[in-house]
Structures are given as C-alpha cells and as structure tokens.
Amino acid sequence: MAYWFENPVLKALVPLALSSAMKGLNTVIKVPTIYAGFNVLPEGPVIGPSTMGSIAPRCPRKRAFIVTDSFNEANAKRVSSFLESNGFSAIIWPKTIPEVPMRNALECGAAMRDFEPDLIAAVGGGSVMDMAKAAWILYERPDISDLAIISPLDPLNLRQKAILVAIPTTSGTGSECTGAAVLTDEEAHRKVPIANLELIPDVAILCPEFTVSMPPQLTAGTGLDVLAHAMDAVTTPASNEFTEPLALKAIEMVFKWLPVAYRDGEDREARHRMMLAATLAGIAFGMSGCHLTHSLGHALGSVFKVHHGLAVGFFIPHTLQFCSQVTDRHLLICRSLGLPAPDPASGLSNLVRSVGDLLQALGVSGDLRGFGIGEEEFRNNLPTLARYAHEDVDSYFCPRPPTKEQCERIFLYAYYGKDIDF
Ligand SMILES: [Fe+2]
Structure with a gap:
C-alpha cells in the first residue's frame, strides 16, 4: 500500500509548511464550536445557548448516524435520545474496532452511505472519533477508496452531505478538536495517520459524566x-x-x-x-x-x-x-x-x-x-x-x-x- 507520508515531495513540504516563517505568512486557527459541562445533552427546554443551536440549523433532514463501539453503547443511546428529543431519527453503529483497521472503516463508510445522514456523531474514545472521520470521507467522497493516500494538502470538499459532531468518552486523544485520524493497515502492521484541516469536527461536546466510568x-x-x-x-x-x-x-x-x-x-x-x-x-x-x-x-x-x-x-x-x-x-x-x-x-x-x-x-x-x-x-x-x-x-x-x-x-x-x- 502507498502511504501519503512516504511521498518524497510531501516529506519535504510538510515540515516547510509548518516552519514559523511560513506560518507567519498564513496561520490557520480552526476549532470546533465547543460545549463543555454537565448539561450539554439536555432533553428538555433550555434557556440560553444550547448544543442543539449549533447542530439543528445545519441538519435540515435530521438524520443522525452515531458511530460508537461496544464499550460505549450506553453513552451512544444517551446521545441518541438527546437527538431524538430534538426531532432527529438516529441509528447507532457500534462496530468500531480499536485502532480502526482499514476494512472496519470501509464497513462503516458503506453503512453510512446506506443511511445517508446529515449528521455524523462520534461517541467514544480516539478510535471511534478516528473511525467517524474516516467513514465520513468515504461517505462524502465515494470516489476515494484508499484512505492511506490522502495528504494534508488534498482538498476533500467535505460537508456537502453531513457535519461531524465529536462527543469524547475519554479525556485523552483530543481528536474532537484535531484534523487527524489514525487507522491501521493490518496487512503491513502499520499505523496510517491521516491529517487534513477539513477533518476538524464542526461541534465538540464535552460531557465529563461519560468519563466517570473509565477504570x-x-x-x-x-x-x-x-x-x-x-x-x-x-x-x-x-x-x-x-x-x-x-x-x-x-x-x-x-x-x-x-x-x-x-x-x-x-x-x-x-x-x-x-x-x-x-x-x-x-x-x-x-x-x-x-x-x-x-x-x-x-x-x-x-x-x-x-x-x-x-x-x-x-x-x-x-x-x-x-x-x-x-x-x-x-x-x-x-x-x-x-x-x-x-x-x-x-x-x-x-x-x-x-x-x-x-x-x-x-x-x-x-x-x-x-x-x-x-x-x-x-x-x-x-x-x-x-x-x-x-x-x-x-x-x-x-x-x-x-x-x-x-x-x-x-x-x-x-x-x-x-x-x-x-
Ligand atoms: Fe496521542
């Protein structure tokens, strides 16, 4: 498999693009809208800013695809009922495998294409957020079948079909605010990082209650x-x-x-x-x-x-x-x-x-x-x-x-x- 980071031109260009001289010419600061606290997933009426205020106007068809794994199904159900109480129809896809093997991402992308969501919600730790980003690319860009070749410099033109909301259940990866996703090429036993600014989620919902059960x-x-x-x-x-x-x-x-x-x-x-x-x-x-x-x-x-x-x-x-x-x-x-x-x-x-x-x-x-x-x-x-x-x-x-x-x-x-x- 060809990896984007083995391309000698990119190998030279990426560090150059990050040098302080180049960043002085054009520094991009991109963060999601972040909601944090113990009342970020309210199911009743809300006074003041609410999480849904950043989601609903961008999802007119109100179809939510919730990516999660077997450890986080209860948390995903909590998110699902939050979305349903706001008029969404939601399905939960709980099959994320830790470290996200490529074939697992292809499977999730196919399920996403079948459901045609306008909202993708990732409820889980780093692997789940990585999975949601990878499947989102496959859903928006059916012409891309090899995720390993996507470089930070490639325009992906995401958000034509759906936005991405990240809801972490661990306090670690920071993936809810980054444009990075790490997948695994199982045949080569290699980690395949994908990095692209377009992958930064639209909304990050930080619900600390989800992390309380971590051992x-x-x-x-x-x-x-x-x-x-x-x-x-x-x-x-x-x-x-x-x-x-x-x-x-x-x-x-x-x-x-x-x-x-x-x-x-x-x-x-x-x-x-x-x-x-x-x-x-x-x-x-x-x-x-x-x-x-x-x-x-x-x-x-x-x-x-x-x-x-x-x-x-x-x-x-x-x-x-x-x-x-x-x-x-x-x-x-x-x-x-x-x-x-x-x-x-x-x-x-x-x-x-x-x-x-x-x-x-x-x-x-x-x-x-x-x-x-x-x-x-x-x-x-x-x-x-x-x-x-x-x-x-x-x-x-x-x-x-x-x-x-x-x-x-x-x-x-x-x-x-x-x-x-x-
Ligand atoms: Fe890390």
Whole structure:
C-alpha cells in the first residue's frame, strides 16, 4: 500500500509548511464550536445557548448516524435520545474496532452511505472519533477508496452531505478538536495517520459524566496521552503564540488533576478538568503537531500492542532529554509547573524527575521490561521499532529529527531504564 507520508515531495513540504516563517505568512486557527459541562445533552427546554443551536440549523433532514463501539453503547443511546428529543431519527453503529483497521472503516463508510445522514456523531474514545472521520470521507467522497493516500494538502470538499459532531468518552486523544485520524493497515502492521484541516469536527461536546466510568488504568493512559500531546506541542518548532499557552495550561492541569481522577474516578471536578485539558492539548497539537513521544509510542504500540496513551506517556522523559540537545523550550514547562530551573540542565532534570514521579504514581513502569516485554523478543524487534519510529510522520515535527540509529539507541536505553545522554 502507498502511504501519503512516504511521498518524497510531501516529506519535504510538510515540515516547510509548518516552519514559523511560513506560518507567519498564513496561520490557520480552526476549532470546533465547543460545549463543555454537565448539561450539554439536555432533553428538555433550555434557556440560553444550547448544543442543539449549533447542530439543528445545519441538519435540515435530521438524520443522525452515531458511530460508537461496544464499550460505549450506553453513552451512544444517551446521545441518541438527546437527538431524538430534538426531532432527529438516529441509528447507532457500534462496530468500531480499536485502532480502526482499514476494512472496519470501509464497513462503516458503506453503512453510512446506506443511511445517508446529515449528521455524523462520534461517541467514544480516539478510535471511534478516528473511525467517524474516516467513514465520513468515504461517505462524502465515494470516489476515494484508499484512505492511506490522502495528504494534508488534498482538498476533500467535505460537508456537502453531513457535519461531524465529536462527543469524547475519554479525556485523552483530543481528536474532537484535531484534523487527524489514525487507522491501521493490518496487512503491513502499520499505523496510517491521516491529517487534513477539513477533518476538524464542526461541534465538540464535552460531557465529563461519560468519563466517570473509565477504570484507573485507562484514566492513566488517556491522561498521559494528553500530557504527551501538550509537552510535544510546547517543544516543537511548529508551536506558536496560540498553541503554547494552551499546551502549558494543559500540562499544569494534568499534573494537578490526573492523579486525582486516577485515585477517584467519581471525582467530577477532576473528570471535568481532565476533559478540558485533553481538549486544550488537542487544539494545541492539532495546530502544531506532536513529535517524538508519538513516533516512539506508535512504534511500540504497533509491535507490542501497548495502549497508545501509556506508550506515548512512557516516552515523555526520553523525548525531553533527547530534544534538550537542541532546544531549551522545556524551561517554559518548568516555569509553568513552578519547578526550579536556574539553568537548562537543572530544569531538565527537575522536569524529568517530576514526570517520572507522575508516571510512578500512575503505576507506569520506568523501563520497557516493566511492560512485560522479554529481552529476546525486544532485541528481535529492535530494528522494526527503530524503522517505524524513524519513518513516523510525527518525527517531522521534532526539534531534533532522529536518525534510525538514534531511534534504536533510544529504544535500547528505554528498555533498560537509562537516561538519554546523547
Ligand atoms: Fe496521542
């Protein structure tokens, strides 16, 4: 299969388009209309702004296709009755498979074409939102059959048939505010990221009640995904004056509220704050990209089936250390967290220690052995891990794009729990 990110012209153009000089010529700031809080899905009369006010005028046929998975059927039913109480006819498609294999996206796209909705609602975590975006493309553009070739520069001309509403049930991916979707090419065991500004949902509905039932390990994993997005969004050269404060605020909120939500999932305030943090980080990295945490984490996840958030969160310290050779932007994070940073090196070690303490508090191992990966299995897969991380599109956004050899060394250091010193 041909992937858009292997095209050498695009490989050269995408980082150029994100350089601060080019962004100075034309920075695009695109966010959905966001509703957040405990009364965002009211079924009775509403005084003041209401979620439906942003949806109904754009959906004259009132046909809603709700994409979800088997874990979120109850939440999807809640959304369905909200829509039905406002005159929609709705169907629930609950067949999203985690990590969204391509054939699963084709199946969803075909069901969508049969129903002909003018509203697509994604109710679930990252995979469900990724699925809704992929199926939306297939529904709007029946001429596209290979999603892997769509590049950020291709006009898709979406919204001729339907709008997209994202209703996350985890606080992690930020996909409700990004134009990114990650699918899986099962034959090649590869993650296939699709990125296009047109994929940014029209409306994001943040209902913290949906996240209360997340078990502690999922709370930790999704919360660490937020932290990885935000940390990378600060340190990437593609950050700008809009993304930086959002990412810094998200980092501050994760340090404060993630341990609370992890210890007590019923803590409504912590759930609410984590949902906001995920969205803040989503807007930030959606505009500026995330980098090495995700290149390394995607590779680990592809080869050893580690949860996305745990994988990318694990690599935050290594990423900070590796990038500190070329940037001192981690000092911004130290300042925002109130960590002493009399010089870049001390700031780095204080920040890495704080992230390490957080990982430990969330029960995440400090080395890859703790993920249950045997030494022989790890060594056998090391070249593949390094190749995947090196080729990952997120490496484009890294302040210090690693070579394949450097990726291999980082994985080796990570396996044995060593600090990155090169
Ligand atoms: Fe992520």
